[in-house]
Amino acid sequence: MPRLRVLAGPNANQLTEISTEVNTFRTHRITSDRFDGEVCVHIKGFIGADGNLKESTYFPDSKAGSNRNARQEESGGSSASSVSGDSNGSTSNGSRKGVTWSIQVRGRYLVHGLTMDDVLFGNTFDRPLKLPWGSGAALKFMNFVDPTLEHALDSAQPWALSPLVATMPHFAISTKKGHSHPLATPDGTYVQDDTSQLKNVPSFKNASARRQYFANVSNRQRVHLSKDETITTDFCYGFLSFPEIRLNLPGGISFDLMKYWDGQPVRFVCCERRKDEQSGNGRVKGPGDPFWVVVFEAVFDEDEPVTPDGASVKDDSQLDTEEQKHLQEDID
Numbered sequence: 001m002p003r004l005r006v007l008a009g010p011n012a013n014q015l016t017e018i019s020t021e022v023n024t025f026r027t028h029r030i031t032s033d034r035f036d037g038e039v040c041v042h043i044k045g046f047i048g049a050d051g052n053l054k055e056s057t058y059f060p061d062s063k064a065g066s067n068r069n070a071r072q073e074e075s076g077g078s079s080a081s082s083v084s085g086d087s088n089g090s091t092s093n094g095s096r097k098g099v100t101w102s103i104q105v106r107g108r109y110l111v112h113g114l115t116m117d118d119v120l121f122g123n124t125f126d127r128p129l130k131l132p133w134g135s136g137a138a139l140k141f142m143n144f145v146d147p148t149l150e151h152a153l154d155s156a157q158p159w160a161l162s163p164l165v166a167t168m169p170h171f172a173i174s175t176k177k178g179h180s181h182p183l184a185t186p187d188g189t190y191v192q193d194d195t196s197q198l199k200n201v202p203s204f205k206n207a208s209a210r211r212q213y214f215a216n217v218s219n220r221q222r223v224h225l226s227k228d229e230t231i232t233t234d235f236c237y238g239f240l241s242f243p244e245i246r247l248n249l250p251g252g253i254s255f256d257l258m259k260y261w262d263g264q265p266v267r268f269v270c271c272e273r274r275k276d277e278q279s280g281n282g283r284v285k286g287p288g289d290p291f292w293v294v295v296f297e298a299v300f301d302e303d304e305p306v307t308p309d310g311a312s313v314k315d316d317s318q319l320d321t322e323e324q325k326h327l328q329e330d331i332d
Contacts, residue, residue, distance in 0.1 A: 002258070002298040003047040003243060008039045011290045012124075012267060022046050023056035025186055030107070034272075035291040037107015037230075040183050044100040045242035057186045060097050096190055102236035103268055103294050104183050104191060110227045111272060111291075117220035117282060118273040121168070121235070122149070122161035124287050125264055129158050138247060138255070141239075148215050150284040161284050164270060165223075166214040169207060170234035173198060180230040191234035198223060217282030235268070245298070258298070266296040 006022050007015040010032035018028045018039070023046055027038035042058040055062055096102070109119060131153065142160075143149055146167045151160035165171060172181040172194040184190045193207045201223060204210040214220050225231075239248050247255040272288040 002300045003049075004043065005297040005299045006041050007295040007297065009293055010035060012293050012295075015293065015295060019049065023054045023058070025184065027183065030292050034110055034289065035107055036110060037105060037292070039292065039294060040104040041294065042102040042184070043242055047243050057188065058096060058102060058184055059099060060095065060188065096236060098238040099236045100238045100240055100242060102184070102234055104232070104234045105270070105292060106180055106183055106230060106232040107292070108227055108230055109225055109291055112227070114225040114272070115221050116165045116214060116223040116225065117163055117217060118278055119164040119225070119270065119291070120161045120273055120284065120287070121164040121268070121270045122159065124267050124269050125158040127262070127264060128156055129153055130262055152286065159287050161271070161287060163214065163220055164233070165220060166211050168233045169236055171195070171207070171210065172232045174230045175226070177228040181232040183232065184234070191232055220282070221279065261298065268294040
């Protein structure tokens with residue numbers, strides 16, 4: 001079974017491995033002329049380079065999180081896991097129960113003239129994807145989670161992107177120079193939604209209300225960003241499980257993603273909307289210049305044959321045979 005390697009940087013060509021920082025609450029700095037900030041990654045079931053499981057108290061329903069909650073209860077504190085998560089493994093009220101991974105980013109977006117509509121987040125790939133049978137159900141689920149999602153997953157260089165403010169489960173912004181919202185801490189404090197400092201924007205009772213409001217392109221374009229403002233986000237969900245890397249959808253549908261993986265890294269990209277699309281109708285035609293990138297790569301044991309991209313050696317006929325063999329297995 002492969003383990004994950006995590007990298008981060010200002011773009012796909014300037015990446016630093018941060019696997020040793022995963023599940024430690026330590027941050028990695030990303031600095032360029034476009035973005036100045038830091039990233040912190042947590043993955044439930046993460047296996048380190050030494051082959052051992054690295055736990056994190058970020059996850060309240062993990063062993064480490066349960067031990068922390070027990071200590072808090074003994075001392076008279078509150079348990080972070082006492083709040084139930086929603087069906088997507090993320091909550092509006094602060095809990096992370098059911099979450100299996102988190103990419104937290106805090107920083108300033110330095111490009112002049114940006115609006116909330118111009119900062120996009122999603123995934124990009126360098127080569128065509130070999131989508132598994134049943135992927136239509138996965139895409140319907142993703143559009144249910146994020147109605148602003150647009151994609152070209154059948155293109156030569158696939159992508160899937162949404163406006164950052166409308167897609168993030170947890171989003172906070174500080175308009176005061178030098179002030180920012182805290183990232184998650186080992187004691188169970190998490191990134192909380194906070195847009196209270198934005199002018200001419202209604203107050204939102206939760207993240208769902210914020211996402212619904214900013215799903216409207218006009219609402220996004222009315223909010224301008226300054227290089228002195230700091231945005232803090234936590235992209236966290238529970239529909240991926242590690243280390244086996246399975247996609248779990250509502251209704252009991254589950255995919256073993258490693259059966260279809262061709263060696264490409266999974267790139268989480270925050271980028272600028274293309275200049276020719278700005279101030280338009282909000283439709284996305286593809287990724288623009290990046291602000292920051294976080295990459296998940298699968299690393300196999302040294303004795304397992306791999307391609308130059310790192311994938312297990314399998315030709316297309318083997319993959320097709322496996323797809324037929326596991327067709328029913330994928331629908332658990």
